Amino acid sequence: MRTLTRVSAVAVAGALALTTLTACGSDSSSGGASDGKNVKVKIMVGGLDKVIYLPAMLTERLGYFKDEGVSVQLLTEPAGVQAETALVSGDVQGTVGFYDHTLDLQVKGKQVESVVQFSQAPGEVEIVSNQAAGDIKSPKDFKGKKLGVTGxxxxxxxxxxxLAVNSDVQTSQFTPVAVGAGQTFISALQQGSIQGGMTTDPTVATILDKKLGKILIDMRTPEGSKQALGGLYPSSSLYMQTEWVNSHKETVQKLANAFVRTLKWMSTHSADEIAAKMPADYAQGGGKALYAQAIKSTLPMFTTDGVMPADGPATVERVLKAFNPNLKNAEVDLDKTFTTEFVKNAG
Structure with a gap:
């Protein structure tokens, strides 16, 4: 669902590449990855041009993967759930997506863990269209509405x-609509096929710039996360199958070194400087200044060291158990959903 020519090309190339791969994600030969020299790793990102996943492409652009001696192929899918599927099927060795998938997968019998935690807040914004703004003033008003989600x-x-369940609205009382991000989300909002929805920058910046909608809930900062979700909510991360991590520790350490170096670089550079390093078409047609503003609005969500926030996993578990029947009565071993071993060893 990418609307940008460059990203579409990446997505198509990624899809073609995936058709040639063998399955079995725990096999060290899957995708050609191995420890030592000439390491090759495929990482699927839940939307390469989304600011919440910015560290993936930025690390590539800064040359940090190359510095570590690892060849990383970044692929893209419009929604994190599709990126998750690519990992579980063994088509890729890593996924840049939301940490919450590791809990969801654990109760389904899949052992996956976050190895680098990019963020401490969702970076997400609930937007409502101008037409619906009078009817939707809080999540209590989600009842009977069509709300956009990436997937x-x-x-x-x-x-x-x-957000709905926490405001006494049952999940059956509104309709989630898969509209992706970027132009597909914006078009759905304009056409009235959704009254609101959850998305990220630079889509948020574009909607506000074009005066197509208003912010209902802003979770781009730690403060916004605490207000909406009751605590820090670790979201974007590099997560991988635990068995693969344990059998490729040297490779995982190289990836952690590169990503932590990027997070530190981000913490000491301005939004304008970060934007200048990114592909020009990631601005989604809004221009360089608007893209830089989108990055500035989202920057507070990122960690500076890749370490999981202490209370983050418990917040994610509480949020998921509030509405997810698979997790509600399940025992989740949070210690197995992430590791700090590699980021703490990163230089």
Whole structure:
């Protein structure tokens, strides 16, 4: 659902690449990755041009993967749930997506863990169209509405359901609509096929700039996360199958070194400087200044060291158990959903 020529090309190339791969994600030969020299790793990102996943492409642009001696192929899918599927099927070795998928997968019998935690807040915004702004003033008004999410089963879907249930609106009382991000989300909002929805920058910046909608809930900062979700909500991360991590520790350490170096670089550079490093077409047609503003609005969500926030996993578990029947009565071993081993060893 990418609307940009460059990103579409990446998506198509990624899709073609995936058709040639063998399955079995725990096999060290899957995708050609191995420890040592000439390491090759495929990472699927839940939307390469989304600011919440910015560290993935930025690390590539800064040359940090190359510095570590690892060849990383970044692929893209419009929704995190699709990126998750690529990991579980063994088509890629890593996914840049929301940490909450690791809990959801654990109760389904899949052991996946976050190895680098990019963020401590969702970076998501609940937007309402100008036409619906009078009817939707809080999540209590979600009842009977059509609300956009990137994909069914995605983290935007998870968070929308939590906001509803936390305001005494049942998940059956509104309709989530998979509209992706970028232009597809914007078009759905303009056409009235959704009254509101959850999305990220630079889509948020474009909607506000074009005066197509208003912010209902802003979770781009730690403060916004605490207000909406009751605590820090670790979201974008590099997560991988635990078995693969344990059998490729040298490779995982190289990836952690590169990503932590990027997070530190981001913490000491301005939004304008970060934007200048990114592909020009990631601005989604809004121009360089608007893209830089989108980055500035989202920057507070990122960690500076890749370490999981202490109380973050418990917040995610509480949020997911509020609406997810698979998790509600399940025992989740949070210690197995993330590791700090590699980021703490990163230089």
């Amino acid at each position: 069914i089963g995605s983290s935007t879907d998870f968070l929308t359901k939590y």
